[in-house]
Amino acid sequence: MTAFVFSEPNFDHHEQVVFVSEPKSGLKAILAVHNTNLGPAMGGCRMWNYASEGEAITDVLRLSRGMTYKNAVAGLPIGGGKSVIIGNPKTDKTPALFEALGEALERLGGRYITAEDVGTSPADMANVSRKTRFVAGLGETGDPSPFTALGCFVGAQAAVKHHLKRDSLEGLVVAVQGLGHVGYDYARRLHEAGAKLVVADIDQAALERARAEFGAQIVPVDSIYDVEADIYAPCALGATLNPNTLGRLKARIVAGAANNQLATADIGEALRQKGILYAPDFVINAGGIIKVCYEYLHKPESEVEAHVRKIGETLAEVFERADAEGVSTSVEADRVAESRFKK
Numbered sequence: 001m002t003a004f005v006f007s008e009p010n011f012d013h014h015e016q017v018v019f020v021s022e023p024k025s026g027l028k029a030i031l032a033v034h035n036t037n038l039g040p041a042m043g044g045c046r047m048w049n050y051a052s053e054g055e056a057i058t059d060v061l062r063l064s065r066g067m068t069y070k071n072a073v074a075g076l077p078i079g080g081g082k083s084v085i086i087g088n089p090k091t092d093k094t095p096a097l098f099e100a101l102g103e104a105l106e107r108l109g110g111r112y113i114t115a116e117d118v119g120t121s122p123a124d125m126a127n128v129s130r131k132t133r134f135v136a137g138l139g140e141t142g143d144p145s146p147f148t149a150l151g152c153f154v155g156a157q158a159a160v161k162h163h164l165k166r167d168s169l170e171g172l173v174v175a176v177q178g179l180g181h182v183g184y185d186y187a188r189r190l191h192e193a194g195a196k197l198v199v200a201d202i203d204q205a206a207l208e209r210a211r212a213e214f215g216a217q218i219v220p221v222d223s224i225y226d227v228e229a230d231i232y233a234p235c236a237l238g239a240t241l242n243p244n245t246l247g248r249l250k251a252r253i254v255a256g257a258a259n260n261q262l263a264t265a266d267i268g269e270a271l272r273q274k275g276i277l278y279a280p281d282f283v284i285n286a287g288g289i290i291k292v293c294y295e296y297l298h299k300p301e302s303e304v305e306a307h308v309r310k311i312g313e314t315l316a317e318v319f320e321r322a323d324a325e326g327v328s329t330s331v332e333a334d335r336v337a338e339s340r341f342k343k
């Protein structure tokens with residue numbers, strides 16, 4: 001199959017799409033700069049065993065656009081970009097591969113700054129940094145996940161206040177899907193706030209820990225959608241809000257960390273019609289990029305938490321405006337982002 005860029009449905013007037021091939025290391029990568037109106041583009045580097053070049057192009061176009069929206073709504077002075085390396089992260093990684101990526105970033109002269117993502121690690125970014133300074137998230141000051149979890153927690157509080165007219169999470173039932181880096185820390189905060197947890201994961205050890213530490217009730221992976229919960233917190237996979245799960249959800253709020261939660265854009269409106277308040281994924285899960293951006297720009301670490309906590313206020317505004325305009329929260333969040341980055 002021939003792969004196209006301009007005619008790809010996810011192509012959205014990306015400023016620059018760079019194909020990188022470096023035979024010595026075997027690097028095959030695509031770097032996409034979606035929009036730099038607010039500053040240099042920032043977004044992670046994903047390494048994935050794509051079945052085809054077309055799949056890699058689709059992914060990098062979609063993800064880089066998403067970063068523009070996420071960074072703009074988070075009020076960061078950066079634009080949106082992303083990169084993908086075509087290869088198996090378990091078998092194809094070498095220091096030379098990431099050094100070659102660093103050289104490609106250097107040629108872009110700072111228009112795009114990378115960081116870790118699915119399939120890459122702080123150690124890989126350290127290899128990138130041998131060739132360029134346009135890389136963030138080197139692991140010097142730790143994992144961004146706790147900040148993503150904090151953003152989800154303040155986002156859940158904002159959603160509960162808006163939709164359930166309550167100031168506290170005490171006694172609410174939260175169905176947490178995925179107890180990984182973000183989900184576990186988010187669950188801890190929810191537990192400390194008095195919420196009751198129902199959890200699902202494929203990792204038995206994480207489940208047992210949550211049961212022991214938080215008194216969480218464990219349900220099978222596919223049953224999480226059927227839980228009689230107040231909040232559904234997707235913290236594992238994308239596209240879990242889809243025609244199959246929509247009819248099953250009992251929760252009145254969706255507030256979780258996963259990227260690309262809506263299988264298709266129209267699901268945002270379907271959730272609204274069902275009276276379910278959806279905290280748009282790219283608004284609620286921006287805590288990690290806020291942390292990485294502060295680190296890269298050498299802004300005071302002591303100010304990161306206050307910035308992440310603003311996610312609650314931003315969501316409250318999105319919810320109110322969506323109500324006032326009679327649109328879904330996902331449409332409203334897109335509008336907020338576009339009002340900031342579109343010139």
Ligand code: NAD
Pocket residue numbers: 144145146148177178179180181182183200201202203206221235236237238257258259285286288289
């Ligand atoms: P992670 O890999 O640490 O955790 C994912 C968890 O989901 C794991 O415990 C895994 O066992 C579990 N899981 C996998 N398949 C599952 C299934 N079918 N049902 C239930 N659980 C399942 O990832 P993470 O860093 O915690 O990120 C979670 C989500 O949040 C991802 O979608 C990620 O893209 C998104 N996100 C993460 C960050 C961050 O700072 N880490 C920032 C923004 C968005």
